[in-house]
Amino acid sequence: MTQTTSTDRLAKLTWRERIGYGLGDAGFNFYWAIIGSYLIFFYTDIFGISAAAAATMVTVTKIVDAFTDPAMGAIADKTNTRWGKFRPYLLFGTLPMMGAGLLTMTTPDLDEGGKLIWAYATYMILMLTYTVLNMPYNSLSGVLTANAQERNTLNSTRFFFAYFTGIIVGALTPDLAEYFGDGDRYNPVGWQITMSIYAVIASVLFVITFATTKERIRPPAEQKSEPLKDLKTLLTCKPWIIIFILAMVIMTTFTLRGSSATYYFKYFVERPDLLGLFVGLQVLGLMIGAMSASTLTRYIDKVKLLMILMGVVSVLCFAFAFVPKPQALGVVDINETKQTQLNASDLLGEPHQSGDTYTWTRYENVFWVIKNRIELPQTSPQISTGAYASDTLSVIRTRADGSELDSASWPPELILMFILSMLISLALGPKAPITWAMYADVTDYNEWKTGRRATGMTFSATTFSQKLGSAAGSAIMLSVLAALGYQANQVQSDASLDGIVYMQTLAPGVFALIAIIALAFYDLTGEKLERIQQELAERQS
Numbered sequence: 001m002t003q004t005t006s007t008d009r010l011a012k013l014t015w016r017e018r019i020g021y022g023l024g025d026a027g028f029n030f031y032w033a034i035i036g037s038y039l040i041f042f043y044t045d046i047f048g049i050s051a052a053a054a055a056t057m058v059t060v061t062k063i064v065d066a067f068t069d070p071a072m073g074a075i076a077d078k079t080n081t082r083w084g085k086f087r088p089y090l091l092f093g094t095l096p097m098m099g100a101g102l103l104t105m106t107t108p109d110l111d112e113g114g115k116l117i118w119a120y121a122t123y124m125i126l127m128l129t130y131t132v133l134n135m136p137y138n139s140l141s142g143v144l145t146a147n148a149q150e151r152n153t154l155n156s157t158r159f160f161f162a163y164f165t166g167i168i169v170g171a172l173t174p175d176l177a178e179y180f181g182d183g184d185r186y187n188p189v190g191w192q193i194t195m196s197i198y199a200v201i202a203s204v205l206f207v208i209t210f211a212t213t214k215e216r217i218r219p220p221a222e223q224k225s226e227p228l229k230d231l232k233t234l235l236t237c238k239p240w241i242i243i244f245i246l247a248m249v250i251m252t253t254f255t256l257r258g259s260s261a262t263y264y265f266k267y268f269v270e271r272p273d274l275l276g277l278f279v280g281l282q283v284l285g286l287m288i289g290a291m292s293a294s295t296l297t298r299y300i301d302k303v304k305l306l307m308i309l310m311g312v313v314s315v316l317c318f319a320f321a322f323v324p325k326p327q328a329l330g331v332v333d334i335n336e337t338k339q340t341q342l343n344a345s346d347l348l349g350e351p352h353q354s355g356d357t358y359t360w361t362r363y364e365n366v367f368w369v370i371k372n373r374i375e376l377p378q379t380s381p382q383i384s385t386g387a388y389a390s391d392t393l394s395v396i397r398t399r400a401d402g403s404e405l406d407s408a409s410w411p412p413e414l415i416l417m418f419i420l421s422m423l424i425s426l427a428l429g430p431k432a433p434i435t436w437a438m439y440a441d442v443t444d445y446n447e448w449k450t451g452r453r454a455t456g457m458t459f460s461a462t463t464f465s466q467k468l469g470s471a472a473g474s475a476i477m478l479s480v481l482a483a484l485g486y487q488a489n490q491v492q493s494d495a496s497l498d499g500i501v502y503m504q505t506l507a508p509g510v511f512a513l514i515a516i517i518a519l520a521f522y523d524l525t526g527e528k529l530e531r532i533q534q535e536l537a538e539r540q541s
Contacts, residue, residue, distance in 0.1 A: 008216040009537055011145045018157045020212025021144065024090065024137050026161035027205030030198040031101060031130060033169035039104075039123075046188055047107045049115055057120055059471065065127040066467035072135040073460025074227035077219075084215030085456070086136035086143065090206045097129040098199040105195040107188040133206065139459040140209075142440035143217040146533050148526070151440055152302065153294040155433030162432075163287035167280060169198070219453035220539075230454035233446060234461055240442045242522045243435065246515055247462050248469035250431055253313075253511040255473025257282075257424075260503035263481070268325060268501055269414065272333045281418060282425045289429015301526045302434045307519045310512045312427040317509030320420045321501065326411040331363070331394045339386030344395045347407035352381045355400030361408075363392040424508075441524050448532045477503055 043054040079085045103122040110118060141154060173194060174185060181190025234240050258279075265275045296305055328349030332342065344358050345351050360376040360383050376383070385393065394408040439462050440455075447453040484499040 009145070010147045010533065011150070011216055012147060013145055013150050013154060017144065017212055017214070018154050020209055021141065021154060022157040022159075022161040023205045024140075024209035025158045026165040027202035027209070028130070028134055028137070029162050029165035030169060030202040030205075031097070031126075033166045034173055034195065034198065035126075038173055042105065042191060043119060046186055046191060047115060047119065049112070049119055053116055054119070057116065057123065061120070061123050061127055062467060062471055064124065065131060066464050066471070068128060068131050069135060069460040069464040069467070070231065070457065071460075072131050073139070073454075073456035073458070074230070076136045076139055076456035076460075077227065077230065077454050083210075084143070085218075086140040087210050087213060087215060089133055089136040090210040093129065093133040094203040094206045097126070097133055098203055100126040100129045101195050101199045102192065105188070105192045135456065135460045135463065137209070138436070138439075138463060139456045140213060140215070141436060142443050142455045142459060143215045144213060146217055146440075146444060146536070148437070148441070148529055148533075149294070149298065151437040152297045152433060155436045156291050156294040156430075158436075159290035159429075159432045160287055163283050163290060167283050167287075170276075170280065170283070217453075217455075219447075220451060226452075227454075227457065230452060230457045231461070233450055233452065233454070234458060237442065237446055237449075239445055239522060239524050240458065240462070242518055243438055243442060244462060244465045246518045246522075247435060248465040248472065249511050249515045249518065250310075250435070251466045251469030252473040252476070253508045253515070254428070255470050256477060256503055256507050256511070259473060259477045260500060263500045264504040268497060269417070271326075271331060271414070274331075274414075278418065278421060281422050285422045285425025286429040286432075289426045289431075290433050291429075293430035293433040296430060297434065302437065303519055303522055303525055306431065306434050307516050309427045309430060310515045310519070313424055314509045314512040314516070316420055316424045316427065317505050317512065320417070320424070321505035321509075323416050323420065324413055326413040328407065328411055330407045330409070330411065330414075331392055334385045334388050334391050334393055339384050342383050342385050342393060344381040344383075344397060344407070347395050348397055348405055349411075350397075350405070353399065356381070357398045359396045359398070361394050361396065362388055363394070438522075438524070441529055444529070444532055444536060445524055448536055476507070 040054055040058065043049045043057075049057075076086055076089065079088065081088050083091075100122065104126045106122070108114075108118060141151065141158070144154065145151065176194040176197070177187075177190035178185040179190065180193035181187030184190070261279060261282075262272075262275060265278060266272045300308070328347060330347055332347065334342075357379050358381055360378040361373050362376060363373055376388075383393070383395075394406070396407070397405045399405070439459055443453065443455050443458045446458065480499045480503060481496065484495040
């Protein structure tokens, strides 16, 4: 095996290599974003599986998938090729993953039991092939360079591409599925073709990552592959235990914010039409925050910086809990065909005055921004909603003095919600690149302390904790709703509504505080890491 030189180990990466590595995460998000945002909808509304069965299937698969991470990490650590340990998987795993993605979006004509079996099988295969590529890809960031600042920049670049792709997939998927489904968003063919396009693009990006990166850090030449010994070493490694807890806690925070947003806007804010914009701005904030990480870590040690950011997140989340419900409904989603009456005074928050006239409007193609606003032939202070099912309605009042009041104008409470959410996302954004750099630091620390380097096992075991955090966040959300008497598609009780608000606000703030406590025990700071890198370089020189 080629000996690693100290110069290679602390290499300064070119932008070609940084971007090449980052494009790999863009590729993964062509799969992950559609899975996270649309797979449940695909299973229930297109394939015809019940919501309860689909939810159970996804949860079970997620738990099984979490346990495959350490196994894949051990396999990757044992791999030795002329291309390195991790890069080959990006080349040879792309076609199986593409096939698994297409099978997952295939809808054979089966009975309910057969459909469920098909969904379990194809989704598990997709998650397995995803792990086969994603675990080596994550580990690759730990062997491109040991330069701490370069790792920060590398991971900032990576998560910029990841979040950007998430925005693209989130925004385009429904329209693409409708276009390729001959104008029918519920046509399975449209979803299959959309997934095919995403899979081809992702495969090209994986090959680019393979071609533009170089593995520079290798285990000691005399080291033998002993996965169980490497796992035991991790379980006694204090820094790794801390980031294991940290990853699980922060992922729980992300999951609570994400999973509660739909309920928050549907039942508390009563503006479900704004959910796409709310989530989109969250992702934008995360993307901007991720890109700032490499600059911030030039001036503040990443552990101290993460503690400060989690403190900011906690304070903002607690403040979010005190934002009151908007007084006026403003815009209302109409999802039922039965005829009901909608009152302009409810939308506007002001009673009818003599001489006032009303212009009712409906919106089409609401996702992030309202694209088309269509005036309806109705001037009374009431409108029948039966004719406008699956539309979004608002009203403009023209007062007797000629002034206008538009119900679609945002009340101050709503503006404050968006501002706080955006600030929380900006503070959370640097978390991803910083913590992934910390995983690489722990790998170096373990090599320095024990003489063994297990990059794949370190990264995969930590990713295992993230998946546990995601499952924990979902379980907490569903358990709280069930305990407080949540009833779907109905007016919620005060207790249930409070629970929804707290899951979006207070609970993430509490978990951010727990993250700060965990970080207080983490001692791999700048000076110690510099000494570790220097000693490792001397051993290999």
